[in-house]
Amino acid sequence: MFEASRSKISRAKKHADEFLQDVREFCGTDFLDFSIDFDENTQNSTLKFKMKQHPPVELSMILGDAIHNLRAALDLAFVEFIEAVGITPTKWSTFRIWESRDKMVSTYSASLFKGFDDVTELFSDHIRNFEGGNGHLASLDALDIDDKHRLLIPTFSVVHLMNVTAELVMEGGGRIGFNNCALGVEQGGVLNLVGSPGRGVLTVKNRGTPQIAVLFGESTSLAQQAIPETLTVFAKAVEEVIAQLERFLTDRSKD
Template identity: 30%
Template structure:
């Protein structure tokens, strides 16, 4: 039994080194993001329009997200993808006549998983390993962490991974700190409206009509007193760096939180496959 434990530990060691490297990249990324957000690259501004009797709130970004952030994200994601590949290669790489085809199997639909297992040489693994891989649901709509890692790794091979400055996810109750609660209505008929969430990204803009009291003459007088000006809002949301909306699975998700979650899930996946291989080795004795 001890020899099996040592063999599995040896199999997982390269994968864990890659995961450790990904964690280091994430720490470096956090420092880069903190430094960038420390420059206050975005702000919530208010523009009063006297003629229209409106106030326009918008998020303005003063400087672009540094490309270094995209580069570090790509490095972290690639290490996570490599961790999966190294795990399965250590198990079947010396058993298949086509080791160059060995890769952690990602299928583009549940129906294609069986064929992908064959293409990626996983039929040379034991039954418990194959069952463990299937249980991970490596296809769209299955394991989101594995899907995110796979898609982002492909994206990083062709272009920089896009990010955006965004506020944190907010409930309507939190949103009312930035906009007077009596000036908007958001799906008020829904009983769960307190759970509706919003993001404020660079370029976000919404218009609110002033509500003047009194007769027509009094309302006109009140409108004429509105100064046409643009100014920074007294209360500012907390901004984060999120994945761009164009990215599947992770769009509008905070980069750091997302990468930390992905790392945990990939580490768990490698361990599950390693344990399954131990079961196969034990059964063969």
């Protein structure tokens, strides 16, 4: 059972792999620009960087496809499940994220699952597809809704720059040289441990390799959460729902 749902999950995982591959390819391009920032107040020069090109829009498309396939897997599993227990689905039969447990129980008991108290209990007490219940399912649903209204644009945050080689020559004659250094990144793109009093000229011999955190954008319901790890968590959450449905049907057949 649930082969269609599993196919959707498999497709979502392929999208997640494709997303990571495209991220790696983007990170291999010359997308960072270094500069010297001189603070008139402190009279200090600091080495900074910024992204000089945006991530490709295809990343948003792939991310949206991964989210949608996982969400669709839940709907497909829900319809197949209710058919298996003897309930006729309607066009409204979807894997809904309810506003609350009480709303779920009262609605299911009075309509779709009327006379199927064990099915209502399965969803209310075990799968818990309501706000305040299974947070991963609720977040997946929210992102799927977000993607219907705007692109899920990933945010790239550079955490470290590895193997940077450069020299900062100050007007007063001082020099700061660093060879194959690992530099942490502070707020605003400031590279820590790289700064000096006065003005200077920067020569970058090796821009290094950035270590990137790829996050959901601020306009989404999961702002600043890591995308690759979140997709993995979502896939496991959907797989667990299907496993719960299967266990229920297996146990029911034994009665």
